[in-house]
Amino acid sequence: MGIERFSVELARPLDTAAGTIDSRTGFLVRTDGGLGEATPLPGWTESLDECRAALERGTPDDSTPAARHGVSLARTDAAARESGERLCDTLAADAGFADPAADAVPVNATVGDGSVAETADAVRTAVEEGYDCVKVKVGARSPETDEERLRAARDAAGDAAELRADANGAWDAATAERMLDVAAELDFSYVEQPLPAERASDHAALRGRGVGVALDESLSTTSVSAVLDADAADVLVCKPMSLGGPDRTLAAVRRAREAGVECVVTTTIDAVVARLGAVHVAAAVPDVPACGLATGSMLASDLAPDPAPVSEGRIEVPEGPGLGDGLEQLYRP
Numbered sequence: 001m002g003i004e005r006f007s008v009e010l011a012r013p014l015d016t017a018a019g020t021i022d023s024r025t026g027f028l029v030r031t032d033g034g035l036g037e038a039t040p041l042p043g044w045t046e047s048l049d050e051c052r053a054a055l056e057r058g059t060p061d062d063s064t065p066a067a068r069h070g071v072s073l074a075r076t077d078a079a080a081r082e083s084g085e086r087l088c089d090t091l092a093a094d095a096g097f098a099d100p101a102a103d104a105v106p107v108n109a110t111v112g113d114g115s116v117a118e119t120a121d122a123v124r125t126a127v128e129e130g131y132d133c134v135k136v137k138v139g140a141r142s143p144e145t146d147e148e149r150l151r152a153a154r155d156a157a158g159d160a161a162e163l164r165a166d167a168n169g170a171w172d173a174a175t176a177e178r179m180l181d182v183a184a185e186l187d188f189s190y191v192e193q194p195l196p197a198e199r200a201s202d203h204a205a206l207r208g209r210g211v212g213v214a215l216d217e218s219l220s221t222t223s224v225s226a227v228l229d230a231d232a233a234d235v236l237v238c239k240p241m242s243l244g245g246p247d248r249t250l251a252a253v254r255r256a257r258e259a260g261v262e263c264v265v266t267t268t269i270d271a272v273v274a275r276l277g278a279v280h281v282a283a284a285v286p287d288v289p290a291c292g293l294a295t296g297s298m299l300a301s302d303l304a305p306d307p308a309p310v311s312e313g314r315i316e317v318p319e320g321p322g323l324g325d326g327l328e329q330l331y332r333p
């Protein structure tokens, strides 16, 4: 196995309640005939140093999810290429989902923190670009201002788009209740991570207010089984990079869906290899709702041109085998 460090900058840094993401550094992972990516994001995964150490030791486990993701993706890509299948079909079969997987996945636009006017503009632009689902970051401003932002987002979207909000763990219970009621009134479909990550089970009491509760960061501190046992979420935000790989992600999705909990698949603003991996993961989930995979355009540069750009609010899954055409030059150091 070979690893190669890379860094990519965001052209449009993503401002969130948990800080600004302005660059991503990680490792390309090459196994015999397969390509993976390990791009840690502290808060969701291990640190860069821990990731490198785990990759150098060679057999990363669940304590280093980004490293495990890199190796698992590369091994599955190699297996899919070997059998001449698209990665999503191999993943679907391995996870026990119906295959063939989908040919395209719906995606949401991601609108970062910004002023009321910037938020309205970004939502309007997304709808003009053909997105029918938009996620707005909240929690970085006062509840009063965020309330205005959510109203402006709904005004801009009209009934042309499903809306979601993502608080990245910023609120206490009272603020969360207030903001969920606003989101319900404005017909948002769910609010991601209203409370801090480690308060996973407290989210159960926030459900049933007319808007869904989704958990994201909590899946890095609390097992999927514990979240499901606590009835803590209507939706799980499944990031292959933070759940330890495509295989772990699809296992989590299966368990959640068996418990009646919906799942969306998203990136951690990864480079092209992991982003494409996440597209294949989403395609393996039957009737997946709009996923947070429209993150390639946030990057100023990437490891290769995007073989699967967003068009009209969806991403077409590349023809196989494996991850698909367009990454050839990355398979060699």
Ligand SMILES: O=C(O)CCC(=O)c1ccccc1C(=O)O
Pocket (backbone or CB within 6 Å): 021, 041, 108, 109, 110, 135, 166, 168, 216, 237, 266, 267, 268, 269, 291, 292, 293, 294, 295
């Ligand atoms: O889900 C999306 O729309 C894009 C991905 C995203 O928001 C994100 C990207 C990096 C780190 C955290 C998050 C998040 O969902 O909180």
Ligand SMILES: [Mg+2]
Pocket (backbone or CB within 6 Å): 166, 168, 192, 193, 216, 217, 237
């Ligand atoms: Mg989130």
